[in-house]
Amino acid sequence: xxxxxxxxxxxxxxxVLAILGAFLAVFLGGLGSSLAIGQAGQKAAGVMAEKPNLxxxxxxxxxxxxxQGIYGLLIAIxxxxxxxxxxxxxxxVSMNAGMMYLVSGLVIGFAAxxxxxxxxxxxxxxxxxxAREESVAGKAVTMSVIIEAYAIFGLLVAIFIALAANGA
Numbered sequence: 812x813x814x815x816x817x818x819x820x821x822x823x824x825x826x827v828l829a830i831l832g833a834f835l836a837v838f839l840g841g842l843g844s845s846l847a848i849g850q851a852g853q854k855a856a857g858v859m860a861e862k863p864n865l866x867x868x869x870x871x872x873x874x875x876x877x878x879q880g881i882y883g884l885l886i887a888i889x890x891x892x893x894x895x896x897x898x899x900x901x902x903x904v905s906m907n908a909g910m911m912y913l914v915s916g917l918v919i920g921f922a923a924x925x926x927x928x929x930x931x932x933x934x935x936x937x938x939x940x941x942a943r944e945e946s947v948a949g950k951a952v953t954m955s956v957i958i959e960a961y962a963i964f965g966l967l968v969a970i971f972i973a974l975a976a977n978g979a
Contacts, residue, residue: 826902828909829894832916833887836969839920840883840927847876847931854935858942865941868948872937875955876930879923882966886919889970893977911976915969922965930958 855869890912891897894904904912937951 823904825904825906825909826894826896828906829890829896829902829904829912832909832913833890834916835913835920836883836886836890836916836923837880838883840886840923841880843924843927844877844880847879847927847934848873850931851876851934851938854938858938862942862945865945865948868941868945868951869938871952872934872941872955875934875952875959876927878959879927879930879962882962883919883923886915886966886969886973889973890915890976893973908976911972915972915976918972919965919969922969923962926958926962926965930955930962933958 851873855873859866859869888897894902894908894912896902934955937947937955940947941951
């Protein structure tokens, strides 16, 4: 038991926290995008069965919430690169920097998750509108993109935090 406690206390927590931050950024962003694309894709598939000529517009609408997963991936790469974990370098990450990387991953993770899920709802409603009136395609995309701004705000804050961690 004492040996186990000694091995736990000897863990360098900075790199562990950085990896956890990268994981949360990718997982939460990907989860939000997957849920939203799945919901919108189901609705779009039903509309496409009735109106196959709308495939292009439906594809664009359905793909929109996928950007949040990309934002999570981008921050994960930022974190892993800043922590020296890419390219086989020595990952000497202080506890303070590790905490900042974790917060960076959480910021984009939750911003991406919530933004993607809510964007998926707007996209799903937009697909329904497009099914009723084909001329609203551009307006439907515009309505669906508005919520994207909040994922971008989260991305920017996460980048600033990750950059600050590089100097910590």
